[in-house]
Amino acid sequence: MTTGEYDDAGWIEAELADMEISTDEEEHEAVALPVLAVVGRPNVGKSTLVNRIIGRREAVVEDVPGVTRDRVTYDATWRGRRFTVVDTGGWDPDATGMNLRIAEQAQIAVELADVILFVVDAVVGATDADEIVGGVLRSSGKPVILAANKVDNQQMELEATSLWSLGLGEPYPVSALHGRSSGDLLDVVLEALPETPKQTFGEAKGPHRVALLGKPNVGKSSLLNKLAGEERVLVDPMAGTTRDPVDELIDLGGTTWRFVDTAGIRRRDRELQGADFYAAMRTRAALEKAEVAIVLIDASEPLTEQDLRIIGLVIESGRAMVVAFNKWDLVDEDRRYYLEREIDRQLVRTPWALRVNISAKTGRHMDRLVPAIEKALDSWSTRVPTARLNAFLTELVQQTPPPVRGGKQPKILFATQASTEPPKFVLFTSGWLEDTYRRFIERRIREEFGFAGSPIEVTMKIREKRKGGQAPKK
Structure with a gap:
């Protein structure tokens, strides 16, 4: 770029010193953690207890049975040891329809867990359903910890002893809502879990996190199940089946990915109530933790305001x-014609987004999804050498x-990639650059260096100069 005066060089040097420019590359390393599955009848307080265990309100809680529908995983730490907590839907042996599928997901969680935390409502006492579930847990051969929930006082502790009748050993009284004896329960959990690695900070980022986003019933859960090769999350024609973000580790081509299936984002959050409102909040939090987002769009229908908002x-x-146009098996020639024009008209500001046409139902073109994710991630972490960037901008x-x-x-006195x-690129200039010119520069940077996805x-x-060419003080 332009050499500039001495005070320009001094100003740029001072500004660069204030900018934190990191060039260190962190390795992505998967760490296998032991798994604690939290199971029990509907509405016994499992999600409230999960929030107590992980120390934050992430699991959706509402005083209505069936709020948690999938197996939902969370990272937890207690006394410096890390483990994974799996929150499950209510397990009712007599369930039918959707409730039956929720119960099936809970049973799968038990099969995959190292330790099972069986939650029973101590106020209600052991029900017939509790006894049936308890029998299944005894036959699983897994360590089972019996948590007597809703024990808010000493009198309730005495009543909780009746749960010995379940044949699962000592019932541990706890109040998930108030936190009473939760630390004692976690001590018991740690003793039962396999040895875990100590908690570390900043040493490994783990598998790449991919968030699946889209409006309700666009096929996010179907896509996750197709990638996994099995039914990991519930799929139902009824919109809104997924409420919590569902994390799943999936091996694709020898690489482990952490896919997060999120609740469908509706038009206006202020119209949401109860569990749907908190589910929308969890979806946004899942996006913030992700590195790349797959936005699913129903290719068989016109693009909507919701699609553009997501x-x-x-x-x-x-x-x-990566924008994945799903249900491609339902798209005929006429629909393709109109879809291309909708994309040209409505996605004109995001031509850089990678696009794949897939069918989660039939598996069509699923092999194109991972290469697109990898390309987007590579662009996301690309750094342009400062000398090359300035040489390019000088010519431009x-x-x-x-x-x-x-x-x-x-x-433009100097340019650098700040992060x-x-x-993120920073242009050190002698005056204001019009928005249209900055968009022109962005477009040309993409043409020269890539950044697809x-x-x-x-x-x-x-750099505003005073009269006489003196630099203003910072």
């Missing part, structure tokens, strides 16, 4: 993005100078 949400989050400005503003033509994930940000630091 894409905008991903852009605002700064995450890499010579060919197409910035527009004159206020009778003066601003100069990755997402890539990743948002990039181009900002300015303006």
